[in-house]
Amino acid sequence: MAINITMPALSPTMEEGTLARWMVKPGDTISSGDVIAEIETDKATMEVEAVDEGTIAKIVIEAGTEGVKVNSVIAVLAEEGEDPDDVEAPEAEASGGADEGDDASEGDKIEEAEKPSKSKEKKVSDEKPEKSDAEPTTSIGETAQKPREAEGKDLRKELEGTSPKLADVGSGKDRIKASPLARRIAALRDIDLSKLEGSGPRGRIVKADVEAAEPSKKQVASEKKASDAPADTPKAAPDGLILPQVLDDRVYDPESYELKPLDGMRKTVAKRLTQSFMQVPHFPLNVDIKLDKLLASRADINEAAPEGVKISVNDMLIKASALALMSEPDCNASFTDKGIAYHKSAHISVAVAIDGGLITPVIRDAQTKGLATISREMKDLATRARERKLKPQEYSGGTFSISNLGMFGIKSFGSIINQPEGMILSVGAGEKRAVVNEADEVLPATVMTVTLSCDHRVIGGAEGAKWLAAFKRYVEHPQSMLL
C-alpha cells in the first residue's frame, strides 16, 4: 500500500515551512532513518528522516516550495512489492488534511487514489455552509443531491471531477473562521486573514480584528494630508504586526537597489524584535567593570587546560551571568499572560550574528556547567547556527541573553530584550582606561562597559542594580566563581 510522507512539525508551534531540498528522487529505495529532505523553518534548516521503507513513487512538493503546511503530503512512498509507477499522488496542495489522507490510502485500492481522496470530499461537505462564492452550477448540483442522501457521495465524486470550482472551495484557505463582513473587508484591503487572530466566538475573525490589522482609512487619509505627498496605503505586513515602509518608486528608483525578499528568519527577527520593542517597557542600567583579573585568570586557565580547550572571555561572562542570576533569582524572570515565571535554572541565550539574521542559541543550566563545557557547547552551537542547523529546542527556552559586540570595538550599547526573557546584557569592548583608585592615584586598567536592558514589568531598578553588582563581583573576582 502507498504511504504518504507528510510535512513534519519541527517544533510545537511550527505551522508551515519551506521544503528546501530533496535528497531523494522518484525511484530511490529508502529505508527507515534515511535523510530524505531538508526543511527550512523560520530559524533553522532540518533534515527529514524517513520513517518507513520503500521506493519513492512521487515527489508531490517540489524543492524550494515555501509555506508548505505541516501535515500536508510532500511525497508518496510505494511499499515493497508495489510498482511505484502505479501509485498516484494527491494534488500538490499546501493545505492541511493529509492526516485524514492516511485512511484514504489504506481503505481504498491504489487505483482509487486516482479519484480525489476521501479527505478532500469530507472537506467539501464541511465547507458547504461557507461556500457563498460558489458558481451557480455547483449549488444546483448540491441541491439536486440533497434528497438522494444515499447516493450523494458518488454524485459528489462525479461532480468533483467535472466541476473544478467545487474542489477549489475545499482548499485550506476557506478553513479560516471569519465573519462574511470580515472576509469582505479583508479582500478589499488585501489583508491576509490567515495571519489574524479572531476575537469573536471561538476565535472567529470579526470586523474589528480586520480593522485593527490596518490603520483606518481616516488615519491614512490624515497622514496623507499631513505629508501632502501621495503615498500608497501600506500593505499589511507579512506577520500582520509590523507595518513596514511602502517601497515607493518616487523615493527610490527601482534601478537603484537590489530587492531581497524577506526569508523566514528575517521575518521572525523583525516580528519578535518589533514586538519586544513596542510591548516591553525597557530600561537600561550600565556599569564599568575591571577586566584585568578575569583576563589573567583566563590566561592561566588556558595555559593549564588540556589540548583543545580554549576558554574565551565570553564563556566566562556566560558563567558569571548564570551565577549572578542564581544569587539574584528575582531577575531570572519572565512576564507572561498567567503571571511572572521565576525560573529555577539559568538558561543563557547568546546572540550569534549569522548570515541573513540573528539567532540566540541557549546554554542550558549554565550555572551548573564548568567553563570547558560551556566553551565546547558554545563553539558547537555557534558553528551549527551559522549553518542554520540548530534544532528549535536549541534556540528557545532561554531565561537571559548576552549580546557581545566587544570584538567590534563598541564601547557600550543597549540591546532589545529577547522575549519572554526579562533581561539582556550588552557587553562592550574591554579597553585600557585611566582609573582613579581608592588612594586617588590614576592607574591604567582594562575596563569594559556593560548595559543591562530590563523588562520593567518584572524587574525594578533596584533588582537590576543588584544583579549588576553580583555580576561585577564575579567578573572582577573570577575566582569567586569557583565557590
Place this chain on the structure above:
Amino acid sequence: MADYDLIVIGSGPGGYVAAIRASQLGLKTAIVERESLGGICLNWGCIPTKALLRSAEVLHYATNAEQFGLKIDKAGFDLDAVVKRSRGVAKQLSSGVSHLMKKNKIDVIMGEATLKKGKPAPIVSVKGKDGKTNEYKAKNVILATGARARAIPQAGLEPDGDLIWTYREAMVPKETPKKLLVIGSGAIGIEFASFYNELGSDVTVVEAVDRILPVEDEEISTFARKQFEKQGIKFHTGAQVKSLKKANGKVTADISSGDKTEKLEVDRVILAIGIVGNTEGLGLEELGVKVEKTHVLVDGFGRTGVNGLYAIGDLTGAPWLAHKASHEGVMCVEGIAGAEDAHAFDAWNVPGCTYSHPQIASVGMTEAKAKESGHKIKVGKFPFIGNGKAIALGAAEGLVKTIFDAETGELLGAHMIGAEVTELIQGYVIAREGELTEETLMHTVFPHPTLSEMMHESVLASQGRVLHM
C-alpha cells in the same frame, strides 16, 4: 470576609438578569430591591404597557371588524377591566422573578441601599421597611437602580399624580381623558398617544425636535406621523410647552413654536420628555463615581472606575431599554467572573422598538447617520403593500428599509414600521451581530407567506434586485 461574591442593587431587567447569570457562573449573589422585584419594566413599564396596548389593538380590530367581513354590533371597553388585566400581567411576571431568584439561590434583600467606601468593593448598607439597617460586604457590587421620568418644574412640567401624569399614572387611569396632551414623542410618548387615541381620547403630541420619534430614521418618522395623523392624533413638532397651568380640573398649556404661541386646554397631560438616572441617595459622590447628566459613566464592561463597583442599564444612559440593561448585566457579570466568552457591549447592535399602532422597530444607523459617518451607502426599501401576508392581515401599510455600506456590504442599519415589526427586527440584529453581509442575507431563505419576506425584499432592493415590486 465578604458575605457575597456579588450584590446587585436594583431588580429590574438589568439587575435580576445579572444576578441570575452570576449565579450560573457560581457567584454567591444577593439582590437589593426597594419596591417590587422586576423593577419598572415588569411592574410599570414594558410589560403592563404592552398589555394595555394589546387591549387597544383588539378594540381596534373589533371596531373595524367589518373590514374582515365580521359583524360586531357595538365594540366597547371597560377601562377598569383593561387596567386590571394589565396589572394582573405585571403581577404574574413579578412573582415569576421572585421564583427565579429562589431557583437560582439568590438572596433577595428588600430595602433602600446606600454605599460606603470599602475593600475590595464598596460596602452595601440596606435600610429595610422596618427601619433597621444592615450592612453587607461583597467582592463586587453592580448598580442597576434604573431611571425615572424627567420633569421640568420651572415650566410646571412636574407630575402631580392627578392632572399631570408620568407613565406611572398613565398606566392606571380611572377614566379616559377627553383631551390629552402628550409632551415628548419618543417611544413612551408615542405608545401612550397611540393607546389613548384608540380608546377615543383627543390626543395632541408636542415634540421639541422637528419630527416625531427623533431617534428613528427620518423617513420612518415621516411615515409614522402620516399614519398617526390619519388616526386622528395631532402633532406640534419643533414646539415647546412653555408652561402648564392648572385650573378647575383642567390644564392649560402654552405651546410655542417659532414666534407663535398657542394655548391648549386639556384634561390630562402625560410627561414623556426623557429619563433621568436614579443616582441619588446611593452615596456615589463620596465614592468618587463619575456622574454626567444624571448617568453613571462606565466602560464596555460596566466598570465605574471605583474598585469593585459596576453600573448597568438605564442608570448608565441611552438607549433606555430593558434588553439593553439585561445584556449589559450579562456582559458585566461575565467580565467579573472572567468568563471565556465575555465581550464588551456594543450599543449599535441594540434594537429599539415602539409598540404603537403601527409598530416601529430599528437597529443600527439611520440613513443620515450612515452618511455622516462617511459611508457610501446602498439603501433598500420595501412597502407592506407588496407583501401577500400583510395584505391578508389587513395591515398593508408599512415599510422596511435597509442601509448597507456600498463597499463592504455591512448592514449599517435597518428601520421598519408596520404590523409586527417589533417581532421581525431581531433577524436584522442577528445579521449585525454575526456580521452578515447583503450577500448572506440575499442567500437566506425566508418562509412564505410571512411578513419576514419583506426583510428579504428590502435587502434585494438595496442591490437593485427586488422581486415583487
